[in-house]
Amino acid sequence: MKKRSGELKVLVIEDNPGDFILIEDYLSEEHNALELQRAETFKSAKSLLKVPSNFDTILLDLSLPDINDTEILVKEILALSYGAPVIVLTGYTNKEYGVKTLSWGVSDYLLKDEISASNLSKSIHYSMERKKVQRQLYESEEKYRTLFDFSPLPMWVLDRHSLEFLSVNQAAIELYGYSREEFMEMTVRDLWAEDPDRIEKTVEENFHDFFTVKVKHHTKSGQGIYIDVQSNPIQFGGRQARVTLAHNITERLKAEERLKHSQQRFKALVQDGSDLISILDENFNYIYVSPSAKNILGVNPERIEGRNVFDFIHREDRERIENKIQYLGKKKAYQLPSYRYRDGNGGWRWLETIISDLRDDPAVNGLVANSRDITKFKVQEKQLRESLERYDIVAKATSDLISDYNIKNDVFQYSNAIYDTFGYTKDKIETSKQWWQDKIHPDDKERVIEASRGIHERGQKLLNIEYRFKCANGNYKYILDRSYVITDANDQPSRIIGSMQDITERRKYINAIERSNERLREIAWTQYHVVRAPLARIMGLIELLKNQRNNLDNIEEIIDNILNSSEELDKVIRKIANKTEEEF
Amino acid sequence: MLEVIIVDDDQIVVFIQKKMITNFEIASHPISFNLAQAALEHIIKDRQSDLEKDYLILLDINMPHMDGWDFLDCLESHEKKSNYHVIMVTSSIDRKDKEKAKKYSTVRYFIEKPISAQDCEKIKEISEISHFFERV
Numbered sequence: 001m002k003k004r005s006g007e008l009k010v011l012v013i014e015d016n017p018g019d020f021i022l023i024e025d026y027l028s029e030e031h032n033a034l035e036l037q038r039a040e041t042f043k044s045a046k047s048l049l050k051v052p053s054n055f056d057t058i059l060l061d062l063s064l065p066d067i068n069d070t071e072i073l074v075k076e077i078l079a080l081s082y083g084a085p086v087i088v089l090t091g092y093t094n095k096e097y098g099v100k101t102l103s104w105g106v107s108d109y110l111l112k113d114e115i116s117a118s119n120l121s122k123s124i125h126y127s128m129e130r131k132k133v134q135r136q137l138y139e140s141e142e143k144y145r146t147l148f149d150f151s152p153l154p155m156w157v158l159d160r161h162s163l164e165f166l167s168v169n170q171a172a173i174e175l176y177g178y179s180r181e182e183f184m185e186m187t188v189r190d191l192w193a194e195d196p197d198r199i200e201k202t203v204e205e206n207f208h209d210f211f212t213v214k215v216k217h218h219t220k221s222g223q224g225i226y227i228d229v230q231s232n233p234i235q236f237g238g239r240q241a242r243v244t245l246a247h248n249i250t251e252r253l254k255a256e257e258r259l260k261h262s263q264q265r266f267k268a269l270v271q272d273g274s275d276l277i278s279i280l281d282e283n284f285n286y287i288y289v290s291p292s293a294k295n296i297l298g299v300n301p302e303r304i305e306g307r308n309v310f311d312f313i314h315r316e317d318r319e320r321i322e323n324k325i326q327y328l329g330k331k332k333a334y335q336l337p338s339y340r341y342r343d344g345n346g347g348w349r350w351l352e353t354i355i356s357d358l359r360d361d362p363a364v365n366g367l368v369a370n371s372r373d374i375t376k377f378k379v380q381e382k383q384l385r386e387s388l389e390r391y392d393i394v395a396k397a398t399s400d401l402i403s404d405y406n407i408k409n410d411v412f413q414y415s416n417a418i419y420d421t422f423g424y425t426k427d428k429i430e431t432s433k434q435w436w437q438d439k440i441h442p443d444d445k446e447r448v449i450e451a452s453r454g455i456h457e458r459g460q461k462l463l464n465i466e467y468r469f470k471c472a473n474g475n476y477k478y479i480l481d482r483s484y485v486i487t488d489a490n491d492q493p494s495r496i497i498g499s500m501q502d503i504t505e506r507r508k509y510i511n512a513i514e515r516s517n518e519r520l521r522e523i524a525w526t527q528y529h530v531v532r533a534p535l536a537r538i539m540g541l542i543e544l545l546k547n548q549r550n551n552l553d554n555i556e557e558i559i560d561n562i563l564n565s566s567e568e569l570d571k572v573i574r575k576i577a578n579k580t581e582e583e584f
Numbered sequence: 585m586l587e588v589i590i591v592d593d594d595q596i597v598v599f600i601q602k603k604m605i606t607n608f609e610i611a612s613h614p615i616s617f618n619l620a621q622a623a624l625e626h627i628i629k630d631r632q633s634d635l636e637k638d639y640l641i642l643l644d645i646n647m648p649h650m651d652g653w654d655f656l657d658c659l660e661s662h663e664k665k666s667n668y669h670v671i672m673v674t675s676s677i678d679r680k681d682k683e684k685a686k687k688y689s690t691v692r693y694f695i696e697k698p699i700s701a702q703d704c705e706k707i708k709e710i711s712e713i714s715h716f717f718e719r720v
Contacts, residue, residue, distance in 0.1 A: 528676065529646070529675055529676060532675040532676050532697075533594065533675045533697075536597075536675050536696075536697035536698045537594070537596045537597060537600065537697075537698065539697075539698045540596075540597070540600035540601075540604075540697065540698025540699060541596070541600060541698075543600075543604075543698060543699075543700055543701065544600055544603050544604065544607075547604075547607055547701065548603070548607070554603065557599075561596050561599065564596070565596060
């Protein structure tokens with residue numbers, strides 16, 4: 001027989017020297033590198049085995065002088081064997097007895113009478129191989145048990161039919177809060193929080209197969225958790241079972257939910273916002289245009305995307321914008337001056353844009369332009385400017401003094417007529433109300449102040465009043481002051497716009513006319529008396545005539561008197577006519 | 585008895601008034617003066633006689649020297665001034681004159697020249713002197 005290679009280290013526990021020599025011979029036949037150690041008693045065997053010496057095999061004679069109980073002998077030697085196979089050698093022919101030792105854990109059983117070099121060697125090697133395989137199997141099981149027990153993923157094993165828990169790992173215990181003992185009294189159904197029919201169906205349909213399912217479970221404390229289940233059919237202790245991995249995805253779902261909300265919010269802002277948001281590349285080509293383009297510009301975003309921004313900007317405004325954006329990269333964000341932008345209908349919209357440089361942000365990788373439609377505002381601004389220009393022109397064109405009094409700040413502003421009409425140079429003008437009041441003629445002051453009270457105290461909107469206003473040279477000018485009150489949001493007077501018209505010339509005429517009228521009245525009164533006297537006489541004489549028709553004595557006299565009086569009247573009237581001509 | 589005195593610087597006016605006074609039988613022989621001063625002197629002198637008399641005076645306002653108002657002032661100082669019944673006769677009745685006249689207790693009536701028949705009838709109805717014209 002061919003010699004076996006490799007060193008073989010064997011402990012032979014044998015009291016009989018003949019038997020030992022025989023065994024040594026047999027083994028030497030088969031092995032070159034053989035290291036044999038002999039223990040003659042149980043006691044010496046035990047002391048040898050207490051020192052770790054890595055025997056490949058232990059050959060044990062059951063009839064030793066210091067021990068009678070073979071069961072104790074076998075079990076103690078096995079316990080000290082450190083995994084080395086133990087082969088029992090005996091003279092007994094009782095096979096049953098041999099089988100019994102096998103059940104205690106020995107690797108083989110040989111009858112001394114039947115031992116040969118080859119079957120001893122074969123037995124040793126078979127035992128060693130079997131032991132090796134056993135150890136590997138054990139180690140492998142141990143490995144898998146460790147994987148199961150200490151996996152950070154919750155896992156359990158269920159009976160495939162009843163869904164009872166057969167085993168649970170530490171992570172599952174921690175996740176669900178049940179103790180191992182509690183789990184062993186439960187089925188997995190006790191964990192289900194919703195949809196039991198759906199899960200039941202999935203389990204049933206995949207009785208022999210792998211399946212995954214997303215479920216909601218309750219922990220012992222009643223908290224809902226979302227679990228991604230992966231389940232495989234296995235044999236477990238001879239039972240049809242399945243091993244289940246429970247992946248807790250509650251946090252992930254929450255994060256996904258938050259992300260979804262955040263995306264919805266973003267979408268709402270970008271799509272439905274009143275601002276036009278776009279992303280541009282470095283050359284100002286559109287990469288993205290928000291759907292609000294449709295509302296603001298009346299054009300689909302797809303029609304703009306890919307095109308250059310400057311294609312849409314009014315020719316006259318391009319330079320201003322170009323000047324501004326050449327400094328791109330030096331500042332993170334800046335506001336562009338307002339510009340005109342061609343809309344979908346070929347009209348122009350005024351836009352105001354803030355550019356943010358997000359080229360460094362991988363999520364954007366471009367310039368973000370946030371534009372607002374300010375067309376309405378621009379139109380209003382233009383109207384306001386025109387209105388102000390009109391006001392300026394009117395103020396310049398009229399010789400009236402235009403005043404603007406801010407009530408709250410007590411500040412008067414005067415148009416240039418303050419110099420042209422009243423002679424006040426800029427350094428002489430003060431802005432207070434007091435200054436203005438001091439310029440009013442003392443005889444008019446009380447009346448003007450009383451009238452202006454109508455504005456402040458009685459809600460009067462218009463004031464029309466004449467008074468004398470002092471010029472820089474100390475003379476007074478007659479003015480017609482027409483004031484209009486502007487009220488604030490609370491309907492309180494905030495400003496008074498006044499137009500002071502120089503009516504001195506007119507006033508002079510009126511005064512002259514009034515004087516002239518007075519004189520005329522006096523003249524008329526005197527003339528009336530002068531005329532009335534002869535006329536009264538004539539009337540009296542005629543009355544007499546009427547009553548004296550029968551008394552002819554006096555008629556001659558009466559008629560003479562009438563004649564005289566008429567001539568006198570005629571003279572008077574001629575005189576008046578002449579005098580009137582002289583007067584005018 | 586009632587004596588009628590006409591005071592006016594205008595001769596024709598005096599003529600007209602005399603005629604009217606007699607025609608309407610207010611007095612048969614009215615006395616007339618061109619100057620107020622003269623009329624006043626006549627009255628003062630006349631009152632020295634024991635005769636109890638009432639005076640109906642047709643008085644012009646605008647006269648040279650003493651005008652009608654001066655005349656009235658003098659009468660006001662007289663005793664028994666209730667015997668004077670003055671009729672103001674002017675070429676035009678001024679509201680101011682009428683007001684002024686109210687201060688004089690002797691003024692009974694206003695006439696705007698020329699004196700009319702109606703004025704004469706009115707004179708007769710003046711309550712203070714109407715008893716002189718009652719028909720017996």
